[in-house]
Amino acid sequence: MPTLKEQMKFNLELRGYSPNTQAAYLRCVTEFSRHYGKSPSLLGTTEIKDYLHLLLSTQTKSHSSINTMYSALKFFYEITLGRTWDVKAIPRTKTPKQLPSVLSAAEVKGIFDALTNIKHRAILMTIYAAGLRVSEAANLKVADIDSKNMQLRIRQAKGKKDRYSLLSTENLHILREYWKRCRPKEWLFPGYDQDKPLTTRSIQKMFEKAKSIAGIHKQVSVHTLRHCFATHLLEAGTSIYHIQNLLGHTSPKTTNIYLYLTRKDLLNVKSPLDRLKEIVHD
Template sequence: MDWTAKTIIHKGTARIAVCFEKNTELIARIKTIADARWSASLQLWHLPDTVENRLRFHIPIKVTLSEEAVLALQRFDFWLHSKRYSNSTIKTYTDGLKSFLLFFSDKPIAEITNQDVIRYNNEFILKKHLSSSYQNQIVNAIKLYFKTVLETKIEIEKIHRPKREKKLPNVLSKDEVKAILEASGNLKHKTMLCLIYSCGLRCGELLALQPVHIDSKRNIILLKNSKGKKDRIVPLSPKILELLRTYFKAYKPMNYLFEGQIAGSPYSDKSLQSVLKQALQKANISKPVTLHWLRHSYATHLLESGTDLRYIQELLGHNSSKTTEIYTHVSTKSIQQIKSPFDDL
């Protein structure tokens, strides 16, 4: 169905003009849009220049937040800080709320309804093919924000979440992990990657480590204030402890265990990702491996070696056992013992 759309000023008002050869189906669809009109003089249909209509007709969105929305974001940010949410969570939620409020930039916040949330999901999230996890973050932001608003038409308990995707974690074989860890000739780079795999660390947990968090006498690492603001301990193998001692003698870190180019400052997330990328190239591994794959591999390899799922849950810092149970679906220990009927043909 061929059509073109552009913004125009018609009778002093910003409108969106839609041009196409006569088509009864498209005309019927346009008539369902609020305030859509036919211009006999211009010989085209035109409708209000809103975010929703720009999205409908693939016109770049150039909108700014209203003063009300700016104030709302400031208050939301202040409230999140007072609740002691992490900086990364605050950014995620404020960015999510900003996207939502921009979509309804021409509508007072007090007039936003549950139906508007559904429209946002359909006309923004789904049209842009954004993930269900991103949609879930937006839902979290909307729910948290409207809890702080006194006058609203939103019924928080009726805001639905997207159906959870059942994706399996990506896991590497032990040979692949070994190839990645041995690929780097740089002692610091090798130690960081080895520590992530050997202890099942998140990227942020590794970069937040300080020398005092390594307890060589008890053979443990103390992870302070990790995800969910929880402390936990993970075992430190003799092999990784030996590597850490060699690293410590060579680099003598001050504040953080792994420091960046400026002494005393933490190693950056972006640089750590580059370290992995270089290791993958040297190991000739073409899979789209991320740092989190090493954590997934650690958990799966523990399970395959017979470690109880409850212990793995504690080591990974999972709140729910259901989160940890996902590794039972990627463990090949039991599956490999199943004989295919094809072999008996």
């Protein structure tokens, strides 16, 4: 008879969860079980509430990690054990709404100028030019470059959806230069093993190095280039609808966050303090 862990993994696979999500959910349930030193099948609502509250009160995990724990336990008890999950008794914690950091166009250019390795430049420029997630850039194939229609094909992205994004003239130029020098075969950006794509961690490291050389001290990551793509497009007048499609967002609510990041309209707003001097006294 399969173990509870094997049953949960089977259920996760059956519902099409990504390998990363499967691993995270299984790890969460394992941590929960170890905390009490019992099989999770012997634990219930009281233990779940106490454990989630402990994580919140001790701040040993981020709000995002706690929400992942909540989702994992909910999946385990509802799907694997077939129990009823009492949403009122076990409420999901609210995650603080924080705006992502963005870089100015000059700062983005500074990062690219700091890169001397043609492969590194091609990767980071492609992420910014097309608004890619780091995993999407890592898994690009040479065949995904459609220079005829000037678009990039992103295969099986988040939510297992294919989509197309922009292939800018400058992006195509740097990719052609990179291809002439490195001659990638299947994977556009292969790792040490040419038969495997570059790891996302490697891309993160090259961004951190470029950021340091460029003298940028903001708390930003390689994913920030995706935020910059959306914000800079919005500032240039691109509609939020088109940006949503390019980013591959299912809900417009996710894309609307960039409305709070753009400075285009704010620059034209005059403070009421400045208007005081316009008042003419008799």
